[in-house]
Each structure stands twice: as structure tokens, then as C-alpha cells.
Amino acid sequence: MLLLSRKDNDVFLGFSHHDIGKNFGDHLYKELNSAGIRTLRDDGGIYAGQKSDIKKAIRESRISVVVFSKGYASSTKCLDQLVHIMDSRNKTGLLVLPVFYNVDPSEVSEQKGLFEEAFAKHEKIFHKEMARVESWRAALKEAAGLAGMVLQQDRYTSN
Numbered sequence: 001m002l003l004l005s006r007k008d009n010d011v012f013l014g015f016s017h018h019d020i021g022k023n024f025g026d027h028l029y030k031e032l033n034s035a036g037i038r039t040l041r042d043d044g045g046i047y048a049g050q051k052s053d054i055k056k057a058i059r060e061s062r063i064s065v066v067v068f069s070k071g072y073a074s075s076t077k078c079l080d081q082l083v084h085i086m087d088s089r090n091k092t093g094l095l096v097l098p099v100f101y102n103v104d105p106s107e108v109s110e111q112k113g114l115f116e117e118a119f120a121k122h123e124k125i126f127h128k129e130m131a132r133v134e135s136w137r138a139a140l141k142e143a144a145g146l147a148g149m150v151l152q153q154d155r156y157t158s159n
Contacts, residue, residue: 012061013041014081015101019071024101024151028067042081055084063095064088066143068108073118079136086139098148109144111137 011032015025025041032039040057058064064085072078088094100108107113119137126133 009040009057009061010037010063011039012058012064012085013039013067014064014078014085015041015067016069016072016075016078018075019069020067020101024069025067028065042077054081058084058088058094059092061094063097065097065099067099067101068103068144069101070103070114072103072108073111073115073136073140074121076122076136079139082139082143083135086142096143096146098143098146100144100148100150102152105144105148105150109141111140115140 013025013029013032015028017025029039029041040061042054042057058081066082066085085094085096089096098105098108103113103115107115111119119133122133122136123130
């Protein structure tokens with residue numbers, strides 16, 4: 001019998017608040033909690049500016065649902081969280097479920113389209129921190145390779 005360590009949270013939900021926060025992200029958060037699934041997110045409130053608390057919330061979760069959207073890669077905050085999520089997956093077995101919201105998984109894994117544009121800007125801004133930029137790239141590629149859900153407008157599919 002497999003014994004799982006006790007986790008305080010069922011789900012850590014990661015998404016770009018600037019991009020989808022007031023629609024899909026907020027609705028998903030509300031619905032998960034309404035269904036009795038204890039869900040935490042970095043909403044600019046509870047965890048605002050407290051990276052250690054975000055890392056703790058991720059570490060104390062059973063699952064992380066990461067919603068990739070068109071503006072996801074523009075957010076260094078989202079990218080830093082993703083690196084920690086993928087690190088937790090590799091170290092502690094955190095289950096990571098990607099959702100591709102109006103983006104193709106290949107755009108995420110290969111950093112094409114808006115992801116490519118975002119990284120061009122990141123490389124200019126963080127030219128002295130290229131290891132950080134490369135960690136973002138690696139985390140995106142790894143996460144995009146996981147089984148997840150593709151949501152294109154009103155169509156839902158699995159990848």
C-alpha cells in the first residue's frame with residue numbers, strides 16, 4: 001500500500017492574472033473550491049511579494065494545475081513559479097497538469113509565437129541572468145511535454 005505524505009492543499013493553480021485572471025483563471029479557481037478541492041493561487045493578495053510563501057504553497061500541494069495562455073511567458077512571476085513547480089515535480093513527485101488555454105502545446109514547448117516574442121524581451125532584460133532565462137525555457141519545455149488539456153475556444157481535447 002502506497003502511503004502519501006499529508007499535504008495541506010489539494011491544488012496550486014498557476015496562471016497569468018494579467019492575461020486570463022478575470023475570466024478563465026478566476027472561474028476555474030472558484031469552481032475547484034466550490035467542488036471541495038482546496039485550491040491556492042498567487043492572486044496578488046495572500047502571497048503578494050512573498051516568494052517563500054508561494055514556494056511553500058506549491059510544496060504543500062498534491063497537484064499543480066498550470067494554465068498556459070497567450071500572455072503566460074510575458075510574466076516572469078509565472079515563469080519563476082513554473083520553475084519551482086517543475087522542480088517540485090522532479091524532487092517530490094508533485095503531479096503537474098498543464099492546461100493549454102488558446103495556445104498550442106508546441107508554442108509552449110518550442111517557445112514560438114507570443115512565447116518567442118516574450119523570450120526575446122526577457123533575453124534583453126535578463127542578459128546578465130541567462131541561466132534564469134534558460135531555466136524558464138527548460139521548465140516550459142518539460143511542462144508542455146506532460147499530458148494535459150488543450151482548450152481552444154469552446155473545444156476541449158487532451159494532448
